[in-house]
Amino acid sequence: MDNYEEYYKTGGLIARYLRGELTESELTKLNSWRSESPENESLFVRLTEERHLVGELSRYRAPGKDAVLTNILTEINAFEKPARTFIWYRYAGYAAAAVLFAGISYLLFSSRGADNTAIGQGDLSFAPGGDKAVLILEGGRKIDLESVAAGEIARQGSSIISKSEDGIVSYELDRRGAELPGTPGGGINTITTPRGGQYRLRLPDGSKVWLNAQSSLRFPTRFDRRERKVALSGEAYFEVVNMAAQGVPFRVISGNQTIEVLGTEFNVNGYANEGEITTTLLSGKVKVGIEGKGSGTPDGKIVTLSPGQQASVTGHVDEIKVSQAKLEESVAWKNGHFQGDDTDLGAIMRQIERWYDVQVTFEGGVEKIKFNGKIPRNLPAEKVFEIVKASNRNIQIKTEGKKVRISI
Secondary structure, eight states: OOOHHHHHHHHHHHHHHHTTOOOHHHHHHHHHHHHTOHHHHHHHHHHHSHHHHHHHHHTTOOSSHHHHHHHHHHHHHGGGOTTSSSOGGGSHHHHHHHHHHHHHHHHHHSTTTOSOTTTTTSTTOOOOOEEOOEEEOTTSOEEETTTSOSEEEEEETTEEEEEOTTSEEEEEEOTTOSOOTTOOOOOEEEEEOOTTEEEEEEOTTSOEEEEOSSOEEEEESSOOSSOEEEEEEEEEEEEOOOOTTTTOOEEEEETTEEEEESSOEEEEEEOGGGSEEEEEEEESOEEEEETTOOTTOTTSSEEEEOTTEEEEEETTOSOEEEEEOOHHHHTTTTTTEEEEEEEEHHHHHHHHHHHHTOEEEEOTTGGGSEEEEEEETTSOHHHHHHHHHHTOTTOEEEEETTEEEEEO
16 A cells, blocks of 8 residues: 555544444445455454554553644654664555554544644645646747646757656657757756646756756756756756766756766755755765855865765855755655654745645744654645644644644
């Protein structure tokens, strides 16, 4: 069971089963899920037989619903600890924890006796974001990548632009390597994602880019032989083709900084409202420099990162700070999560703002509360806010349309 939505649906069915509220069709669905695997049946027994259920609930001893759910979240988050020798969300243990969480939270937050009506009135049932972007060709032509069919979508000079069945836009040279009759030349293209959008792109040299919400990337339809240069606004993850043998560097311009690589994997977060531009290196080696500063300066204006390090540049300050990166957190968005590791709630909520296209305001310093945990990005917004609220019993969340107010 790969879909997080299914965890909640199955948890809801189990909860309704415990309360004797299943319809005939719902019982059929539940029995079908039970028969899918021995693990599902074992989990069902563990959650429905009284002696097992009492044991499960006893692990979350705490006064009040908020505290119980917080303890459940803590239990689930334990799967993420580095000491584990496996990636938690790929194994049955997570499925068990997720369904347990879903079933119990369904009971806790059901309409009968629920005390979080500020979230549960249906005014924040926004769907999560998805693959949405606009490709702007040289000359101004715009292509809506969400609606355009798979296959060839445009030609520019000797470049063929196509969209794959799984939604990846790629640039390839015509096999003849010549300008195609009747087609415009190459030039600079831009791919832009809206709030609530993301997209994947394969550049002319084969390098791969994952573009996060509310971001844009400018790039040539054909790189020259001296350098490969792109300009980023927002956030993107890069897997760069190594061309060290040819001596052709890959450069990313983001704000007032330039990142230079030969072949590597890294993430760049350059959103204007984050206050700084961060470059996180996963593999290979990159140089990060501030615009206008030559190489070899001894005052820290250019730094070289090793895997696991992060460079931060604040505004137009001529300083680059290097620190050890929280790698999983830095690329969680690419892997389908919001993730915090003792992270300010304000930072998490800015990600949620961009993904669900909502406007969040804070009261009482709540944005400084630390958040720990991982939330799937494919959940409806109300589920995300339930988890955020449950992470700290003092948090209050009220919504009005797309405006969200968080206070303590």
